[in-house]
Amino acid sequence: MTLSEEDYIKAIYHLSKGKTAAVSTNAIAAQMDTKPSSVTDMIKKLSEKNLVFYKKYKGVSLTESGSSSALAIIRKHRLWEVFLVEKLDFAWDEVHSIAEQLEHIKSEKLIDKLDVYLGSPKVDPHGDPIPSKDGKFKKSIKKLVSELPIGAAGICVGVNDSSAAFLKFLDKNKIALGDTLQILDKEEFDGSVQLKTSHATIRISSQIASNLFLEVSENQ
Numbered sequence: 001m002t003l004s005e006e007d008y009i010k011a012i013y014h015l016s017k018g019k020t021a022a023v024s025t026n027a028i029a030a031q032m033d034t035k036p037s038s039v040t041d042m043i044k045k046l047s048e049k050n051l052v053f054y055k056k057y058k059g060v061s062l063t064e065s066g067s068s069s070a071l072a073i074i075r076k077h078r079l080w081e082v083f084l085v086e087k088l089d090f091a092w093d094e095v096h097s098i099a100e101q102l103e104h105i106k107s108e109k110l111i112d113k114l115d116v117y118l119g120s121p122k123v124d125p126h127g128d129p130i131p132s133k134d135g136k137f138k139k140s141i142k143k144l145v146s147e148l149p150i151g152a153a154g155i156c157v158g159v160n161d162s163s164a165a166f167l168k169f170l171d172k173n174k175i176a177l178g179d180t181l182q183i184l185d186k187e188e189f190d191g192s193v194q195l196k197t198s199h200a201t202i203r204i205s206s207q208i209a210s211n212l213f214l215e216v217s218e219n220q
Helices: 003-015 025-032 036-048 064-086 095-102 108-117 164-172
Strands: 052-055 059-062 142-144 153-159 180-186 193-196 201-204 212-215
Touching (some): 003 025, 003 036, 003 059, 003 064, 025 059, 064 108, 153 164
Antiparallel strands (some): 052 059, 142 212, 153 212
């Protein structure tokens, strides 16, 4: 696949949330920041390579081969993010754009050695699961802070918004992956949440609460 084809495959996978549901060409165009006509042209190429199914007015879905290819790209991206943060001391808000370039490296041997070197991590710096070489990954029960009731607690496992500004906010307030957080109070008026972290008790806005995932038990 070309770099562009790989980008499309990954975009379709994310838009379908890893399921077999069809994705509209308009949604793909928005995700890729391009024209629907350009998407249609690319879909034809991917279909010829047996990477996607396309039905007019129904949308686009990945074939088994397409899904495997997408997971391989995502695996490389997330392993490189771990490497950049853990070994080169990049901040977690800096690594996404660099990993976007590194994910196109073709060498499977390099990626296998990278995985071993990093200790076969299960999640990337943003808390997203890293697929194994055979495309499998652990699925945990995670909920946004905004969805949880007062008294609920869980482990910080990811973010819904990986923008640099949001990640810097978390760093400023010493909120990191692996931290246990507890909801102490919720303000009905503005949706803000009082949160207990390992360092302090802070109040976060509804916007922040809607962007922070906690791994919780099934009954929460």
